[in-house]
Amino acid sequence: MAKVLYNKRVLAFPYTEDFGAGGYYKLGIRWEDLPPIEPGQFIMLRIAKQIDPLLRRPFGVYKILGHGACPHTKNFGMGACLPVRGRTQTGGKGPGIEILYRVVGRGTRLMTDLKPGDSVDVLGPLGNSFPLEIRSQEVIMVAGGIGIVPFYMLAGKLKKARLLFGGRSKDDLPALEDFKKLKIDMEVSTDDGSVGEKGLVTGLLLKRLSKNSVVYACGSKGMLKEVARIAEGADIPCYVSLDNAMACGIGACLGCAVKVKGQGARGKGQEKQTSELIYKMVCKDGPVFDAREIEWEEI
Amino acid sequence: MGRDLKMGVRGQGSGVRKTKTPNPESRIPDLSVNIAGIQLKNSVMTASGTFGYGEEYAPYMNLNRLGAVVVKGLSLKPRQGNPPPRIVETAAGMLNSIGLQNVGVEAFIEKKLPFLRKFDTKVIVNFFGDSIDDYCEVAKVLDTTDGIAGLEMNISCPNKQAGWLEFGTNPDLTFRVVSAVRRFTKLPLIVKLSPNVMDITVIAKAAADAGADALSLINTLSGMAVDAYTRRPKLGNIIGGLSGPAIKPVALKMVWQAFKTVKLPLIGIGGIMTAEDAIEFMIVGASAIQIGTANFVDPQVSVKIADGIEEYCQKNKIAAVKELVGSLRV
Ligand SMILES: Cc1cc2nc3c(=O)[nH]c(=O)nc-3n(C[C@H](O)[C@H](O)[C@H](O)COP(=O)(O)O)c2cc1C
Numbered sequence: 105m106a107k108v109l110y111n112k113r114v115l116a117f118p119y120t121e122d123f124g125a126g127g128y129y130k131l132g133i134r135w136e137d138l139p140p141i142e143p144g145q146f147i148m149l150r151i152a153k154q155i156d157p158l159l160r161r162p163f164g165v166y167k168i169l170g171h172g173a174c175p176h177t178k179n180f181g182m183g184a185c186l187p188v189r190g191r192t193q194t195g196g197k198g199p200g201i202e203i204l205y206r207v208v209g210r211g212t213r214l215m216t217d218l219k220p221g222d223s224v225d226v227l228g229p230l231g232n233s234f235p236l237e238i239r240s241q242e243v244i245m246v247a248g249g250i251g252i253v254p255f256y257m258l259a260g261k262l263k264k265a266r267l268l269f270g271g272r273s274k275d276d277l278p279a280l281e282d283f284k285k286l287k288i289d290m291e292v293s294t295d296d297g298s299v300g301e302k303g304l305v306t307g308l309l310l311k312r313l314s315k316n317s318v319v320y321a322c323g324s325k326g327m328l329k330e331v332a333r334i335a336e337g338a339d340i341p342c343y344v345s346l347d348n349a350m351a352c353g354i355g356a357c358l359g360c361a362v363k364v365k366g367q368g369a370r371g372k373g374q375e376k377q378t379s380e381l382i383y384k385m386v387c388k389d390g391p392v393f394d395a396r397e398i399e400w401e402e403i
Numbered sequence: 404m405g406r407d408l409k410m411g412v413r414g415q416g417s418g419v420r421k422t423k424t425p426n427p428e429s430r431i432p433d434l435s436v437n438i439a440g441i442q443l444k445n446s447v448m449t450a451s452g453t454f455g456y457g458e459e460y461a462p463y464m465n466l467n468r469l470g471a472v473v474v475k476g477l478s479l480k481p482r483q484g485n486p487p488p489r490i491v492e493t494a495a496g497m498l499n500s501i502g503l504q505n506v507g508v509e510a511f512i513e514k515k516l517p518f519l520r521k522f523d524t525k526v527i528v529n530f531f532g533d534s535i536d537d538y539c540e541v542a543k544v545l546d547t548t549d550g551i552a553g554l555e556m557n558i559s560c561p562n563k564q565a566g567w568l569e570f571g572t573n574p575d576l577t578f579r580v581v582s583a584v585r586r587f588t589k590l591p592l593i594v595k596l597s598p599n600v601m602d603i604t605v606i607a608k609a610a611a612d613a614g615a616d617a618l619s620l621i622n623t624l625s626g627m628a629v630d631a632y633t634r635r636p637k638l639g640n641i642i643g644g645l646s647g648p649a650i651k652p653v654a655l656k657m658v659w660q661a662f663k664t665v666k667l668p669l670i671g672i673g674g675i676m677t678a679e680d681a682i683e684f685m686i687v688g689a690s691a692i693q694i695g696t697a698n699f700v701d702p703q704v705s706v707k708i709a710d711g712i713e714e715y716c717q718k719n720k721i722a723a724v725k726e727l728v729g730s731l732r733v
Contacts, residue, residue, distance in 0.1 A: 150700065155648045155676060156495040159699060211492075227463075227702065351490050351497060351699040354463070356455035358475075358501045359490035382483050383504065402486065 105223040107134045109169070109200060111216070117206065117275050128250070128278035129216060131203040132169060133224060138199035140229075141165050143236075143258035144345055144392045147228030148353035149203070151218060157211045159351050160227065162387070163203045164253035164322075166279070170198020201226075204279055206250045230353050231391045234258055234320055234343055241318045241341075244268060246309055246331050248323025249276050252283075254345050258320065259286055266290070266312060270305025270327070274298040306330045313338050321345070321395075325403045332395035342395035348386040355388030362386055363399035432716035433723035434709070436470070436691050438668045439591035439616030441525055441553045443470035443691060446724055447681070447709045450672055450695035451476050451529035451555065451595070452501065453646075456515035457522070463702035468709055471525035473693060474511070476557050478531055479540050481507035486639035491628050496647030496674070497696060498626055500640035503531060503560070508541050512548050525552035527593065531560040535583045546588040554590050556581065558610075559597035559622040571597035571622075574609040581613035593670065596620040596661075598650075603657045604664040611665040618661060619670035619693065621654045647696040648674040655687050662688025662729055676704070678711020685727040 109132035117126030148160035207213050218224065234254065243265040245255045252269060256279070259265050266289040271277040273296045283290055291308050292300030301308065309319070309331060317338070321331040322345040335342030350360035361383035384390065384397075434445040448471040454460055457472045466472065484504025491498050506515065508530065519526050528551050532538035538556065545551055558571035558580060570576045581594055594610040596603060598621035607618055623644025628637040654673025661669055671689030674696070675681050681692045697704045716724055 157492060158495060158647055158696070159492050159497060225701075349488055349490050349492075351499075351696075352453075352459070353699075354455075354459050354702070356459040357453060357490065357499070357699060358484060358504050359499060361484060361487045361489055361501075361504070363486070383487075 106136075106200070106226045108132070108218045108220055108222040108224060109134050110220055111218045113216070114204075115275050115278050127207045127216070129205050129207070130166070130279075131205060131215065131218065132200060133203065133226060134169075134198070134200040135226060136199070138168070138170070138201070141168060141201070141257075142229070142233030143261055144233035144254045145229040145231050146353075146391060147201070147203075147226050147230065148350075149215075150225040150227075151211075151215055151222075152224075157214070159211075160225075160353065161211050162230075162347070162350055162353060163205055164345070164391075165201050165229065166204040166253050166256055167202035168257070169200040169202055204250070204253050206278070227353060231387055232389070234345075234392050236261055242266070242314060242316045244309065244312055244317050244319050246270075246305055246319060246321040246323070246327075248305055248327040250278065251321070251323030251327070251345075252277075252279055254322050255320070256282060256286075259283070259288055264288075268293070268305050268308040268312065269300075270294065270308070270323070272296065304330075306334060309334055313340070315340070319343070319395075322347075328395075329400045329403055332398065332400055335395055343392050344395050344398070345391045346386050346393060346398075347391065350387050353387045355385050358383075358385060360386040362390070362393070363402045364393075364397050365399055430717065432713060432721055433725070434713055434716070436725060438670065438691055439553065439593065441471070441527070441591050443525055444523075445470045445709050446685065446691040446712065447705050448473050448527065448670070448691060448693045449698060449705055450693035451557065452499075453695040453698045456506075456511065457519045457526075458515065460698065460702055461518075464706055466519075466522040466524050468706045469524045470691060470709075471527050471552065472519060472522075473527045473529050473555055474515070474519070475505050476503050476529045476531050477505050477508045477511050477541060478503065478533075479508060479537050479544075481505065481510065488637065488639050489643075491637040491643075493626070493628055493645065494649060496645050496649030497699075498628055498638060498643035498645055499623070500638045500643035502640060508544050512544070516548070516550055520550040526550060527553045527555050529555040529557055529595070531557040533560070533563045535562075535564075535580050538580055538584050539587050542584045542587040546590055551590060553593060553616075554584075554588060555593040555595050555619060556584060556615075557595050557622065559595070559599070569597060569599070571595075571606060572600050574605050577606050577609040578613045581610050581615055585614035591616045593617045593619050595622055595672075596657075597622050598653060598657055598673075599625045604660050607661040607665045607667075611667050615667060617668045617670060617690075618665065619672055620661060621650070621657050621673045624650050624653060646674070648676055650674045651680060651683075655683060658684055658689050659687040659731065675708070676700070678708045678715055681708050681712055682715055682727060685724070686729075686731050688729040688731075690725070690728050 115128040270293040319342040348360035351357040485502030530541045561567035594615040626645040651674030668690040671684030672693040
């Protein structure tokens with residue numbers, strides 16, 4: 105059993121009909137024998153032994169807590185990693201992970217009641233991670249709202265990266281401060297113009313895109329679809345991190361299916377093989393996919 | 404201790420064999436059960452569709468601790484399944500519309516079964532078809548495959564030759580498909596019943612008359628979920644199957660009804676989260692149980708339930724778990 109180190113609201117997102125009473129939180133979890141975790145991987149979290157809500161919830165890992173394990177300690181020096189009131193954020197209590205979450209439903213609302221010392225059940229790390237071999241290219245990370253989660257760790261692994269971060273308003277850009285401390289180029293956009301450029305983050309992408317770019321994106325399905333379209337048009341590599349409802353997280357229930365283009369469909373003149381499964385699982389085959397693989401019309 | 408082991412046990416009927424009498428002095432309860440000739444080390448199995456092909460869970464729990472693994476439902480040809488979203492959580496449960504996605508019986512035998520056979524647990528293969536012929540074809544292939552302890556026939560599947568009416572909702576269709584499959588396999592044949600019926604006893608009888616060796620129940624309850632704001636169904640398929648703690652009372656009732664109606668061994672399924680839940684199913688007549696949705700919540704739950712059943716027997720001085728079967732006090 106892992107233990108809660110801290111749980112604090114970082115942004116109050118106003119109530120909307122489709123998202124409910126929002127708000128962004130950071131949850132620190134102490135995790136003994138912390139396994140290696142790659143940028144893009146996730147965990148399945150269970151917060152208590154209740155049967156309602158029943159299922160675990162998937163959360164991307166935002167940060168690694170504790171020295172040595174954090175990629176930023178290497179690239180930016182200890183001080184840039186987690187200084188909070190002169191101490192490390194874990195209060196010397198690492199190892200562990202930090203989850204950045206948005207309150208979207210019953211499960212996440214109950215999570216806001218977690219107190220330091222409470223037990224939580226963590227399954228993971230699960231899924232694949234962002235491919236890193238394309239380092240020589242000019243990396244553009246595109247995040248929408250809570251889609252910022254995988255990019256803190258990813259930024260730590262990349263020598264040079266640019267972050268384009270979009271949200272509905274200034275209250276929809278969680279952990280912006282963390283990224284300001286990193287030595288990366290960052291541009292921000294909001295729908296209402298309350299901070300950064302007024303408009304969509306894809307507008308920023310169109311401006312920054314070059315032939316040498318590689319795009320990593322995480323955000324709403326609508327945003328990802330548009331990012332994929334732009335990248336395809338520019339003929340540059342694009343990797344997206346998808347978020348689907350899931351039950352098991354380990355490829356057993358086949359619940360988090362996403363439709364992919366079959367090999368037959370991509371190959372020239374080939375008949376689409378019927379035996380080839382056209383659905384992939386976000387939990388096991390993802391959450392990171394090559395954007396060209398996804399059947400975006402059915403997202 | 405040392406009481407009559409047959410008490411409360413339905414020793415009569417097909418395939419329920421007597422096992423060796425445990426030493427009355429021993430405090431270790433006899434947890435083994437025999438379902439239609441399949442000798443299980445304990446009464447705990449994992450339910451079809453909730454445990455993949457076993458390999459998905461192997462990194463997280465000890466498969467050797469299970470009585471049996473029931474694999475994801477197989478069809479003759481691979482199946483793509485339904486469009487997403489395929490799952491949605493509901494009050495104390497979940498709806499799924501996976502649509503029976505599977506690798507097909509051939510790929511299962513070639514790529515999945517060899518791994519499962521490495522473990523000291525029984526492999527029960529769940530299968531289905533769109534037509535009686537399809538069911539028979541799959542059964543034929545499985546019948547000649549080594550390493551399979553028994554077959555579980557999912558009859559909650561629409562029949563393309565009968566206006567997509569589900570086999571398991573009609574006694575006639577149930578009888579026809581089960582008796583057809585019966586001719587193609589000597590393996591123990593478990594028929595898995597759908598709860599979406601007017602009277603479970605009628606279907607249970609039809610399956611028994613057609614030659615089933617055991618019955619498992621229940622499959623998921625038909626249901627749906629809607630978003631009040633977008634007015635859209637929450638599942639891509641609109642309709643799905645409800646599972647989890649929410650369905651346990653329905654499942655208990657149906658096992659009890661079947662127990663009173665047919666003499667076949669029963670496997671209880673539906674919302675089992677704890678050893679107590681499992682024992683309740685045995686009390687109403689299940690000889691063994693399957694754990695479904697709970698695997699998603701806790702990958703080790705099946706092992707914990709097996710341990711919990713043993714503990715319950717020890718504490719309550721029950722020499723053999725079989726004593727519990729059908730011991731409801733009414
Ligand atoms: C995601 C999912 C997939 C399932 N797939 C199958 C299947 O392929 N064949 C089958 O006979 N039952 C299938 N079931 C039904 C379960 O085996 C079980 O009968 C049902 O979920 C009730 O048990 P539970 O409440 O413990 O989950 C599936 C259930 C779920 C939740």
